[in-house]
Amino acid sequence: MPLxxxxxxxxxxxxxxxxxxxxxxxxxxSLEAGRTLGIVGESGSGKSQTVMALLGLLAGNGKVSGAATYRGENLLTMNEAALNRIRGDRIGMIFQDPMTSLNPFLTIERQMTETLQLHRKMSRREARRRAIETLETVRIPDAARRINMYPHEFSGGMRQRVMIAMALLSEPEILIADEPTTALDVTVQAQIIELLRELNRERGTAIILITHDMGVVAGLCDDVMVMYAGQTVEQASAATLFAAPTHPYTIGLLNALPRLTDDDDRPLQTIPGNPPLPGEIGQGCAFAPRCTYCSDRCRESRPALTASPAAAGALRACHRPVQEIMEVQHV
Ligand SMILES: Nc1ncnc2c1ncn2[C@@H]1O[C@H](COP(=O)(O)OP(=O)(O)OP(=O)(O)O)[C@@H](O)[C@H]1O
Ligand SMILES: [Mg+2]
Known part of the structure; x- marks a missing residue:
């Protein structure tokens, strides 16, 4: 049974x-224990709201339906007290901007030890020792001294590490990271992804990673879900998705990825146009207005998410998946 x-x-x-x-x-x-899932898509595609809904963190005007079963219990119908025990304890969360979730007026020590004293009933000393160990796990140098500092005294990358450390304090089974690297420069981004990879490998922490960037997915994820305008357009293992993408939107995201080899000088292609605003989505495929392969059928009816020929278990929502189009072109 998945986690x-x-x-x-x-x-x-x-x-x-x-x-x-x-x-x-x-x-x-579904997320199995110890696996890593990437949720990818442009801004506004519904990535954050998907995980906010899971954790009961939607804004007041939001309403969720469906089911989200964690260890046999539906998170969506659970009472607040039960959800609180799971959230921040069994399921940790890292947000895009660490400053929004760190209290600027409290030292890192206060913020970390309070959680442990509350959830784990540790003494102040025990909690402090544990907090320092966790800061060391995320490679914060000189953690015993830095734990006394305030959030603004850390660099962006170090602050993100502090956030990850806070999410790890309770040794969660699942870590949800919503764009944990967008505000950071490329080198620091790579270090944070490496850190998540180690956590996954060494502790078996299952990870849901939200990102715009297929490159980040390639570095970490076992499985990928590509979202566009609130819907899943393609879902497969990362190996399948990178080797045989079938949705034109997935292909567009992959083409926007910088190439790793120097001898490949094809220009980077961004997908022309913008995602639709919520009111703008018609009855057809939401991606149709930006799709090179769009046909009348695509404008008229919305494709359902069905089995993809790319691999067993792979899914995609497209009337004209690219593999089929390529086969036609090769004739
Ligand atoms: N409280 C709200 N009221 C109305 N619409 C909202 C509210 N919160 C989010 N939305 C809308 O829900 C949609 C999905 O938002 P979401 O935050 O999940 O996008 P995202 O994929 O995480 O984008 P980004 O990459 O920019 O973080 C957007 O169109 C957004 O404007
Ligand atoms: Mg978001």
């Missing part, structure tokens, strides 16, 4: 003016 099984998760936001926003539409995935 976490999400089935037909939808999130709808009502608005004072205008039609409701269907931010997440019938998303399903």
């Amino acid at each position: 976490l099984e999400v089935k037909d998760l939808s999130v709808r936001f009502t608005r004072r003016e205008g039609a409701p926003v269907d931010a997440v539409q019938r998303v399903s995935f």
